[in-house]
Amino acid sequence: MNVTGVEEEVHSHTEHALWRAGNGACAGCGMSLGLQWVDQALDGEKPTMVVPACCAVVTPGSYPTTAFGVPAVATTFASSPSVATGVSRVRQMNGEDIPTICWAGDGGTYDIGLATISGAAERNEDIIYICYDNEIYGNTGGQRSSATLPGARTSTTPAGKHEPKKDIMAVLVAHRIPYAATLSLAHRDDFLRKIRVARRLRGFRFMVMLSPCPAGWKSDPAEGIDLVRAAVGCGLFPLYEVFDGRRYRINARPDGTALEDYLSRQGRFRTPSFDHAATRAAIAEQWAYLDAMEAAFPAGPREGSDVPAAPPPPPIAPEANGPVTGP
Amino acid sequence: MAATDTPILAVTGNEAVAEAMRQIDPDVVAAYPITPQTEVVQIYAQFVADGKVTTEFITVESEHSAMSAVVGSAAAGARTMTATSSQGFALMWEMLYIAASYRLPIVMTTVNRALSGPINIHCDHSDTMGGRDTGWIQLYGEDHQEAYDDTIMGIRIAEHLDVRTPVMSMLDGYVISGAIGPLQMLPDEAVKEFIGPFKAINPLLDSEHPVTVGPFDGLHGWYFEHKATQQRAMDRSFAVIEQVSEEFAELTGRKYELLSPYRMDDAEMALVVIGSTCGTTRTVVDQLRKKGVKAGMVKVHVFRPFPVQAFIDLLGSCSVVGVMDRADSFGAQGGPLFLEVRSALYDLPKRPQIVPIIYGLGGRDIFPDNIHEAFAVLQKAAAGETLPVERTYLNLRKDRV
Numbered sequence: 001m002n003v004t005g006v007e008e009e010v011h012s013h014t015e016h017a018l019w020r021a022g023n024g025a026c027a028g029c030g031m032s033l034g035l036q037w038v039d040q041a042l043d044g045e046k047p048t049m050v051v052p053a054c055c056a057v058v059t060p061g062s063y064p065t066t067a068f069g070v071p072a073v074a075t076t077f078a079s080s081p082s083v084a085t086g087v088s089r090v091r092q093m094n095g096e097d098i099p100t101i102c103w104a105g106d107g108g109t110y111d112i113g114l115a116t117i118s119g120a121a122e123r124n125e126d127i128i129y130i131c132y133d134n135e136i137y138g139n140t141g142g143q144r145s146s147a148t149l150p151g152a153r154t155s156t157t158p159a160g161k162h163e164p165k166k167d168i169m170a171v172l173v174a175h176r177i178p179y180a181a182t183l184s185l186a187h188r189d190d191f192l193r194k195i196r197v198a199r200r201l202r203g204f205r206f207m208v209m210l211s212p213c214p215a216g217w218k219s220d221p222a223e224g225i226d227l228v229r230a231a232v233g234c235g236l237f238p239l240y241e242v243f244d245g246r247r248y249r250i251n252a253r254p255d256g257t258a259l260e261d262y263l264s265r266q267g268r269f270r271t272p273s274f275d276h277a278a279t280r281a282a283i284a285e286q287w288a289y290l291d292a293m294e295a296a297f298p299a300g301p302r303e304g305s306d307v308p309a310a311p312p313p314p315p316i317a318p319e320a321n322g323p324v325t326g327p
Numbered sequence: 328m329a330a331t332d333t334p335i336l337a338v339t340g341n342e343a344v345a346e347a348m349r350q351i352d353p354d355v356v357a358a359y360p361i362t363p364q365t366e367v368v369q370i371y372a373q374f375v376a377d378g379k380v381t382t383e384f385i386t387v388e389s390e391h392s393a394m395s396a397v398v399g400s401a402a403a404g405a406r407t408m409t410a411t412s413s414q415g416f417a418l419m420w421e422m423l424y425i426a427a428s429y430r431l432p433i434v435m436t437t438v439n440r441a442l443s444g445p446i447n448i449h450c451d452h453s454d455t456m457g458g459r460d461t462g463w464i465q466l467y468g469e470d471h472q473e474a475y476d477d478t479i480m481g482i483r484i485a486e487h488l489d490v491r492t493p494v495m496s497m498l499d500g501y502v503i504s505g506a507i508g509p510l511q512m513l514p515d516e517a518v519k520e521f522i523g524p525f526k527a528i529n530p531l532l533d534s535e536h537p538v539t540v541g542p543f544d545g546l547h548g549w550y551f552e553h554k555a556t557q558q559r560a561m562d563r564s565f566a567v568i569e570q571v572s573e574e575f576a577e578l579t580g581r582k583y584e585l586l587s588p589y590r591m592d593d594a595e596m597a598l599v600v601i602g603s604t605c606g607t608t609r610t611v612v613d614q615l616r617k618k619g620v621k622a623g624m625v626k627v628h629v630f631r632p633f634p635v636q637a638f639i640d641l642l643g644s645c646s647v648v649g650v651m652d653r654a655d656s657f658g659a660q661g662g663p664l665f666l667e668v669r670s671a672l673y674d675l676p677k678r679p680q681i682v683p684i685i686y687g688l689g690g691r692d693i694f695p696d697n698i699h700e701a702f703a704v705l706q707k708a709a710a711g712e713t714l715p716v717e718r719t720y721l722n723l724r725k726d727r728v
Contacts (some may be wrong), residue, residue, distance in 0.1 A: 046534040050399070062548040066539040071531040073402050073429075073540040075395065076421050082357075083393035086399020086407070089355060089383045093405070098534060116395070119388030262451055 018042070018049070020173065024059040028213030028221025030185055030228070031055055031132040035103065038130065041195035046070040047099040047128075049089050052080040052113060054105035055139045056132070078113045080104050081120035081217030081284035084127045092126060096183075099128050100198060106133040106147035109208070110166050117206075121175040124203040130183070131168070131206075134213035142216035149236075149276035153267070154216070160271035164282065169242070172206040176245030183209035184239050190251055196240060210237045218267025227265060233257030235283045238290055247299035250290055261284070330517045330578050334512045341366035342501035343471045344410065346437045346461030347478035349374050350518035353434075354405035354525070357385035357396035361415040362448045363500040364438040368410065390415035394422035401431035402540050404530025406482075408433065412500060413440035416454040420461075426493045427462025428557065429541050430528075432485035433493040435463075436478060439602065439653075440500040441689040445702045449690020450500035452601060456654035456663045458495070462557050464564055465631040466496040469605045471508035473628075474498035475570045476581060479513070483571045489563040491528065499603040501690065513579065521578060561632040568629060585634035587626040588641050590616060596705040597642060599650045599668055601627045604686070604693050608651075611698040622702055627664065638671040645679040647708045648672075649701050649719070653687045661685075663717055680708050686721035697721040 009084050018039035025032035035056070049072040051057045057074045060067035075083045080102045088100040108118060109131040120127060136154050137143040143156040146166040153160055172180045178201045181194045191209075198205040210231055212224030219227060231237040235254035259280060263269040338346070345367050350355070360368045375384040383400075387393045393409050401407040413421060416437055426433050437455050441447040441470050455465060464484060468474040477496035485494040498504055513521070529538045544550040568585065576582035589609050591597060600608050605626045616620040642648050650669070652662020657665060661683025669681045684701050687693045700721060708714045 043714035082395030083399035090403035
């Protein structure tokens, strides 16, 4: 595992400081690393962050300190896409081409915030929405979410969860949004490229990142990246992207990594009821679906950082009220 | 055209509000239609489509998102408005606190309607009375003109740098919102000049001076101090409301008080009333006065901040006061207005007797006879009869409860 290069980049990058040192994230927190990579991908651009109730609203520190080095607004669990709608519309009124980013956990995304995400996606608001998915309500002590894998032990499913994980990508793709993608902290180039692709597009862009949570996963904080690599390698967390809700591209295929290599290193899967055969079947089914979609609706050659930049949006309200500025 | 020289129009209350919003021409309106506010949203959408306003109009998928979107746009630094009613107001609930505590000067019209259940779409004040502790300033209008005037004055009050607190202005559902009444509008330019330009404070769009709006403010933080500053802003808002009312009176000749007395100079008994029922009550007061009964009425225009001193000044010399609540606080000693009025008068060396009266829930009609019944209770109390401890209900089918 080559982490050296990553560390160098992180350190060289603190000048951008979307997410600054001194925050209170746990050791091995995937969310914290994800924020730093988003910062790197934006290459110094200062987005406005909209953060609902989740670890990212608690770990920046308590007033008057904040780890966010860019404008940020904290909001309630279910409201981030709507608050971002308000911010983004004012940006557009001013003719400003600066991203508005929602940064939310799986609780705020898969569950309590789903209606507001659907609303913003249907309106195709000019928002980048990134879900850091640790497959539990991590901030409140690791309860089940609809992102929790079947069989996983959480504090509200002590004997293991019964229901399958919600296919949030399919839900968002069904909105025919310009871009939807999965993000892996073990595939840095792919991660940065996808953030840059999203940055160049317009409208509602959705990404979901598998986010190691040592406290909730009952795993070694040092193993987070390896675990994500294993999740991708065994096919449990497919890396793919969908353009306009119609054109699919798979970014990484299962590499033969054993499912047990992922499961055995996490205490959350040590339940008597965990059904390995059913999990393998679900993985196979998911891949059959993705393969069929990619074959039927291919996105074509990889669109990397060479995706042409969309022109900045024209101001959607004339100057009648004048631009909105600071005091 | 002079500000007081415009024609008198016949409009619905919703039209009056929509026209005021058109003249304000806020940067952003995000709203979700709900009965009986619907007309405000539809008319405003037409203004946008017709190019009569430059507003960015966001048709969100719920009231929770309406309040969330206006929180976002106001925090971004834009003049922002919305409107709602009833369940929509209730669905906004958690975001109402966010708007107030982030000190975002949003102005929201709320067309008062009963809260379910059972489902009921008609007027009472349960929705906004339930929201009295959200940290918003509350202005209650009596008629079409006041709905219009409050909307315009609300902008100045909310945005004043001594206040910076959201304002909700109310009108009674259907009775005012859907019924035709008279309205004298200001010329467009006069409204523009009266409200002035918007001044953003620490806007989210200022990437060079980044702030985190509403960060975690935990156990060892400043949450308590932030709450106390919200109360300070409420304290300061009295002077701002009076100053804005004064300027508005100079412009229009219409002077609004925190509380509006009617025949209170020598009144021995009085009803305290909010909203459209004030008109009916005035008629009854006149009838009683003809009979020699020293009756009066106090209309509540501003409920938050609660004008304690004005209540003391107006009601302190009465022998008995009836407080008319169009909302109830189940399990409490009476409706929310009653609780606060009685508390306001408690410290007086000689205080009036105070009667809790509930009326008009779910749009139940309130006739002059019902107001007479209320005064009859006050007259009995004034004559020395023992006061009812329980609520007096007006026009309730008493044999069925």
